[in-house]
Amino acid sequence: MNFKSRIIIGCLLGACTLQVSAEKTYKYRINLRDKAETAYSVGSPQAYLSERALERRERQGLKVDETDLPVCRTYIDAIIGKGASVVTKSKWNNTVVVEVVDTTLIEQIARLPFVTKIKKVWTSPDSIPARNPERRKEVTNKFSKTDNYYGQAYRQIAVHRGDSLHAAGFKGEGMQIAVIDAGFYNADEMKFFKKMHLLGIRDFVNPQSDIYAENYHGMKVLSCLAANQPDVLVGTAPEASYWLLRSEDDDTEQPVEEDYWAAALEFADSVGVDVVNTSLGYYEFDDKTCNYRYRDLDGHYSLMSHSASMAADKGLVVVCSAGNSGRGTGKKLTPPGDAENVITVGAMDKNLVNADFSSVGNTADGRVKPDVMAVGVSSAVAGNDGTVSRANGTSFASPTFCGLVACFWQACPWLTAKEVIEAVRRSADRADAPDNIYGYGVSNIWKAYQTELKKRK
Known part of the structure; x- marks a missing residue:
C-alpha cells in the first residue's frame, strides 16, 4: 500500500481494544484452466454486464470476449464440495479465492482437473483492531471561506488549467467514477460530500463492514475529486457520480488484497463506470517472500497490474498513484503503476x-512511467473532522488528476479510453522528451480539450 497502514490505523484507534481471532484461517488463490463449462455466452452479455457497460463498449468499438465471462459455476461448486468457502473471484484472471481452516483441503483441490495453480494469499492475523464506534463525534464541519471558488484546492487544479475546463461547463456531470481504496472514514458525515451524487458503496474485503468506519485514506482521496463546498474546498470532478469501493484490508498487508482490488475493478466495469481512481499499490508484504522486484514491473506479473492493463480494452480509464518509494533504495513504481494503458501519476x-x-x-x-505529474505535496484534502487539511503523497496527486480526466472525457465523449490516455500524455509539457521522473510532465487539460476540438472539426 502507498502509506503505512498499520501505523495509521493504530494512531486513529488509539486505546480501542483488539478483537482476537479465534481460529487460524487461510486464503488461497486458485487459477482455473478454462471456462469450458460456463453457462454464459459472449453473444448474450446482458446477463453479466449492465446496459451502461455495454453502451460504453459499443461507443468505443470494443467487443465482449471470453475474459468477460463469469467463472464457471460448476468449477466453483466442485471446489466448495471439497470443503472450502469462496471469498472472491475474478473473471478477467479466471481465478477463485477460497478460505479454509484445514489446509489439507488445498491438496484435494489441487488435484481437480481444471485447477492449474494455487497460491496462499492470506493468513488470518492474531488480532484485529476494533473500529471506532464514536467516530461521528469527531466531525465538526467547521471551516472558513476564502475568496476563491475552489478554496484551498485552487492551485492543484489550476496547474492543469482545470479551472478553464470547469468554466466551459465540464465538471464531470454524466460521468461515473469509481474510487477503489481503503475506507472512507466519516465521509458520510461531512458537508464536503453532501452534494455528491453517490451511486453506491461496496466492500470487497468484508461485505458486513461499515466503509465509513474504516481507514480515512479513501475519504481524503475522495475529497480531491468530489468535495463540493464552494469557497472552501472543491474537487476536480464535483458533478460526477461516484461508486465507493473498498479493497484494502488495513489490518494486514497480504497478496489477497490484489484479488479484492481485481474484483472491485471488474465490478466497476460491469456497472458501467467510466473512470477509476486507485491510490493503492503493493510491492511489500507481511511475508517478504511475496515482495515484488524491479524485474516484476512489466505490467502483468502482479495480478493487480495485469487486471489494470486490461481495463482500457474494456473501455475504462484507470488512473493510479505511482507510489511513494522515491526515498527508498528501490525508488521504483508500486504496482499497478507499471500497468499498460493506465495513467500513472507522480507527485510534485x-x-x-x-x-x-x-x-x-x-x-x-x-x-515511460510515471505518465504525468500532479500536486501531491501539501494537497488540500478533507480532514477526519470535516475541516480542510493537508496531506502528502502520490495518493492525492492521482485523484486530483483523475477528476480532470473525467471532465476532459465528458468534454470529448467521442474518444476511446486509449485515446483519452494518449491525449493526456500529448498535452503535457515534456511530451517531446519524457523521462523516468516526470514522465510526460504536467498535463494541460484545457490544451488537450482544445486540440481534440480542432481535430474534430
Whole structure:
C-alpha cells in the first residue's frame, strides 16, 4: 500500500481494544484452466454486464470476449464440495479465492482437473483492531471561506488549467467514477460530500463492514475529486457520480488484497463506470517472500497490474498513484503503476518540482512511467473532522488528476479510453522528451480539450 497502514490505523484507534481471532484461517488463490463449462455466452452479455457497460463498449468499438465471462459455476461448486468457502473471484484472471481452516483441503483441490495453480494469499492475523464506534463525534464541519471558488484546492487544479475546463461547463456531470481504496472514514458525515451524487458503496474485503468506519485514506482521496463546498474546498470532478469501493484490508498487508482490488475493478466495469481512481499499490508484504522486484514491473506479473492493463480494452480509464518509494533504495513504481494503458501519476509541489518521495520509472520492459505529474505535496484534502487539511503523497496527486480526466472525457465523449490516455500524455509539457521522473510532465487539460476540438472539426 502507498502509506503505512498499520501505523495509521493504530494512531486513529488509539486505546480501542483488539478483537482476537479465534481460529487460524487461510486464503488461497486458485487459477482455473478454462471456462469450458460456463453457462454464459459472449453473444448474450446482458446477463453479466449492465446496459451502461455495454453502451460504453459499443461507443468505443470494443467487443465482449471470453475474459468477460463469469467463472464457471460448476468449477466453483466442485471446489466448495471439497470443503472450502469462496471469498472472491475474478473473471478477467479466471481465478477463485477460497478460505479454509484445514489446509489439507488445498491438496484435494489441487488435484481437480481444471485447477492449474494455487497460491496462499492470506493468513488470518492474531488480532484485529476494533473500529471506532464514536467516530461521528469527531466531525465538526467547521471551516472558513476564502475568496476563491475552489478554496484551498485552487492551485492543484489550476496547474492543469482545470479551472478553464470547469468554466466551459465540464465538471464531470454524466460521468461515473469509481474510487477503489481503503475506507472512507466519516465521509458520510461531512458537508464536503453532501452534494455528491453517490451511486453506491461496496466492500470487497468484508461485505458486513461499515466503509465509513474504516481507514480515512479513501475519504481524503475522495475529497480531491468530489468535495463540493464552494469557497472552501472543491474537487476536480464535483458533478460526477461516484461508486465507493473498498479493497484494502488495513489490518494486514497480504497478496489477497490484489484479488479484492481485481474484483472491485471488474465490478466497476460491469456497472458501467467510466473512470477509476486507485491510490493503492503493493510491492511489500507481511511475508517478504511475496515482495515484488524491479524485474516484476512489466505490467502483468502482479495480478493487480495485469487486471489494470486490461481495463482500457474494456473501455475504462484507470488512473493510479505511482507510489511513494522515491526515498527508498528501490525508488521504483508500486504496482499497478507499471500497468499498460493506465495513467500513472507522480507527485510534485505547487511550483511543479517533483516530490522526492514520488516513485520513478521506467517499467522493467522500458515503458515511460510515471505518465504525468500532479500536486501531491501539501494537497488540500478533507480532514477526519470535516475541516480542510493537508496531506502528502502520490495518493492525492492521482485523484486530483483523475477528476480532470473525467471532465476532459465528458468534454470529448467521442474518444476511446486509449485515446483519452494518449491525449493526456500529448498535452503535457515534456511530451517531446519524457523521462523516468516526470514522465510526460504536467498535463494541460484545457490544451488537450482544445486540440481534440480542432481535430474534430
